[in-house]
Amino acid sequence: MNLLFVADPIETFKTSKDSTFAMMREAARRGHRLQVCEPRDLVWVRGGRVVARRCRTIILTGREQADWFEVVATAELALADTDAVLMRKDPPFDPEFIYATHLLQQAEREGARVFNRPQALRDHPEKLAIMEFADVIAPTLVTREADAIRAFHAEHGDIILKPLDGMGGMGIFRVGADGLNLGSIIETLNQHGQATVMVQRFLPEIVDGDKRILIIGGVPVPFCLARIPQGSEIRGNLAAGGKGVARPLSERDREIAEQLGPVLSARGLLLVGLDVIGACVTEINVTSPTCFQEITDQTGFDVAACFVDALEGALMAAA
Known part of the structure; x- marks a missing residue:
């Protein structure tokens, strides 16, 4: 080919x-x-x-x-x-x-x-795609409005704020119950009401890792990569210094992947990377999901071979 x-x-x-x-x-x-x-x-x-x-x-x-x-x-x-x-x-x-x-x-x-597929890429921006699957996500707010963010913080106490166009953990902030610096963070992210922001309840399970679950052709790879924050960091992203540890999917991981995988695959998404903290999906990555080599190196499961198998199968099915 x-x-x-x-x-x-x-x-x-x-x-x-x-x-x-x-x-x-x-x-x-x-x-x-x-x-x-x-x-x-x-x-x-x-x-x-x-x-x-x-x-x-x-x-x-x-x-x-x-x-x-x-x-x-x-x-x-x-x-x-x-x-x-x-x-x-x-x-x-x-x-x-x-x-x-x-x-x-x-x-x-x-x-x-x-x-x-190009339309599927446009239809699934990586932060916002989770809105369709509200039953598997943490409490989440998407808004430009500072007052809405303040109300969300008042309700949940410990929150994460992030831009919609970031990657690798870039631009992510945590604000605890004391609300320290919340106003400045809101102004930085929403650009005084000109930019939309995502806010989520902080998930303490992040200490066990932000899990990347790969779905290929609608089927989950049997191992995920738990990206564990290091030192004083709250971000597990490998680009932010997180440590990647491959693990077998938990029962909850597999349940989530088997719920979302066939839906996303049917829309033309051959490869998807779910980010899961604890029992909650935080992002659906569709542009260029990663972690193939880390999972393969640590478990022996050849993710790239699995992907090329699925690609060849998709092309043969369309022939």
């Missing part, structure tokens, strides 16, 4: 932990052709098709970091001429990301197969 990865610059990949690299490595092992571009390379003109203007065909060298790949060709490529397009651009979920999904959706109209 000819696979096109739409991603951040591959020169920035940390191959020891990057999940897109793990996908590429497994696909290459099976003999699939690897091509890469960035969202900025996508172009459409009336009378033509969506193309990647600077699409690079690469091979993997087996070496580490800077020279892990070699470019063997660079050319314009119509997305509809590939077997599959994998959208793996990291957040933020900003206007440029949304514009890229519109270009990818046009490519679908022209015959391309895109994973995850």
Whole structure:
């Protein structure tokens, strides 16, 4: 198969932990052709098709970091001429990301197969997608209004505030019962009423980890990665210094995954990453879910192979 990865610059990949690299490595092992571009390379003109203007065909060298790949060709490529397009651009979920999904959706109209589906990516912003599944989330508020946030804090006492477009734990604040600095935090996040904020009741189970549960083709991977905050941090995100510990899914983890997985898969989300603290879902990650290598390294369960199996199966089913 000819696979096109739409991603951040591959020169920035940390191959020891990057999940897109793990996908590429497994696909290459099976003999699939690897091509890469960035969202900025996508172009459409009336009378033509969506193309990647600077699409690079690469091979993997087996070496580490800077020279892990070699470019063997660079050319314009119509997305509809590939077997599959994998959208793996990291957040933020900003206007440029949304514009890229519109270009990818046009490519679908022209015959391309895109994973995850562009419309599904737009329909499931990673913070807000949880609203549909209120029975499995903690008390949550989405608002621009400072007074609503203050009332939520008065009701719940210990809260987490976060921007809707952050990633890796960026911009997350905790405010305890004393309300210390709440006003300043609200002003910082809602930009004096111009930006929408998510507020959630603090979940003390974070000490046991913010669990990343991967769902592939609607089926949960049997192990999650518990990202455990270190030192005085409240954030378990690996990007914020959290420690990743792979664990078998608990009964509650599996229950949540089996409830949400088939629903999300039916919408064209081949790969989903649920973030779960205690018994509650806090985010639904659909843009470029990670933790493949950490789970595989610690448990022996080959997440990348599971993903490529599902990708091949989806393409065969559509043939």
